[in-house]
Amino acid sequence: MRQSNPPFMSGVPELLLLRLLGQREMYGYELVRSIKLVTNDAITLGEGVIYPVLHSLERNGALKAKRKKVDGRTRVYYALTARGRKRLERLHGEWRRIQSGVAAAMEEPANA
Amino acid sequence: MRQSNPPFMSGVPELLLLRLLGQREMYGYELVRSIKLVTNDAITLGEGVIYPVLHSLERNGALKAKRKKVDGRTRVYYALTARGRKRLERLHGEWRRIQSGVAAAMEEPANA
DNA sequence: TGTGATACCTTTTACTTCGAGGTATACTCC
DNA sequence: GGAGTATACCTCGAAGTAAAAGGTATCACA
Numbered sequence: 001m002r003q004s005n006p007p008f009m010s011g012v013p014e015l016l017l018l019r020l021l022g023q024r025e026m027y028g029y030e031l032v033r034s035i036k037l038v039t040n041d042a043i044t045l046g047e048g049v050i051y052p053v054l055h056s057l058e059r060n061g062a063l064k065a066k067r068k069k070v071d072g073r074t075r076v077y078y079a080l081t082a083r084g085r086k087r088l089e090r091l092h093g094e095w096r097r098i099q100s101g102v103a104a105a106m107e108e109p110a111n112a
Numbered sequence: 113m114r115q116s117n118p119p120f121m122s123g124v125p126e127l128l129l130l131r132l133l134g135q136r137e138m139y140g141y142e143l144v145r146s147i148k149l150v151t152n153d154a155i156t157l158g159e160g161v162i163y164p165v166l167h168s169l170e171r172n173g174a175l176k177a178k179r180k181k182v183d184g185r186t187r188v189y190y191a192l193t194a195r196g197r198k199r200l201e202r203l204h205g206e207w208r209r210i211q212s213g214v215a216a217a218m219e220e221p222a223n224a
Numbered sequence: 225t226g227t228g229a230t231a232c233c234t235t236t237t238a239c240t241t242c243g244a245g246g247t248a249t250a251c252t253c254c
Numbered sequence: 255g256g257a258g259t260a261t262a263c264c265t266c267g268a269a270g271t272a273a274a275a276g277g278t279a280t281c282a283c284a
Binding site for chain 2: 268269270271272273274275276279280281
């Protein structure tokens with residue numbers, strides 16, 4: 001049986017979503033624009049990325065959804081659960097680890 | 113026709129390889145251990161990742177290979193070309209961009 | 225002789241992410 | 255009334271990277 005861990009750098013879309021939803025609840029379409037904003041245009045995630053991740057996080061119990069009708073349009077607001085908060089912490093830690101690993105590799109030229 | 117850009121977070125293995133080879137020439141097996149070392153164990157890339165990347169970089173003209181016989185064993189040393197140096201610069205810039213984008217998103221918000 | 229380290233390589237699988245599409249409502253402008 | 259744009263949801267298929275596992279061969283050493 002062949003099994004494979006996820007690629008070591010993955011999960012950043014998830015991290016960003018969880019982070020934003022940790023501050024306040026938002027809906028999918030809003031998150032798409034918000035991510036572009038808060039990353040200073042460095043990262044743009046389309047709806048084809050956002051919605052599937054949102055759904056899988058909800059299935060996982062990291063988010064809970066709430067439908068709201070605003071101006072005739074339906075929005076699905078997502079809020080972090082306790083489980084989601086834990087997952088955020090974990091992913092954040094992993095990110096820091098990778099990030100400082102790369103930083104260490106890119107730094108020092110001090111050799112022969 | 114459907115075409116897709118590479119995932120926005122990819123290319124870190126390549127970046128690390130190019131970086132190390134920018135300091136001195138090394139061979140594949142050595143790079144595997146070296147990456148683990150210089151990233152303080154944060155990143156471990158197996159041979160199944162290293163060798164294919166090495167080969168594709170060579171095909172691309174970013175690296176040039178040189179076979180050496182040492183103690184009866186054959187080693188394939190790789191060195192950066194001018195093209196490789198350019199690629200390193202580009203990837204490094206992209207990484208910085210992504211990295212600071214994530215950092216901005218993760219910062220404390222100072223809001224209500 | 226057989227085990228472990230060195231050194232190369234490839235193939236298969238798993239996984240994420242991307243792009244393009246599709247639906248529907250509301251608002252504006254002509 | 256019709257066209258066009260913005261909002262808001264969604265899904266499917268393709269693309270591409272990285273992971274794991276396996277395969278070969280040499281050398282050392284016990």
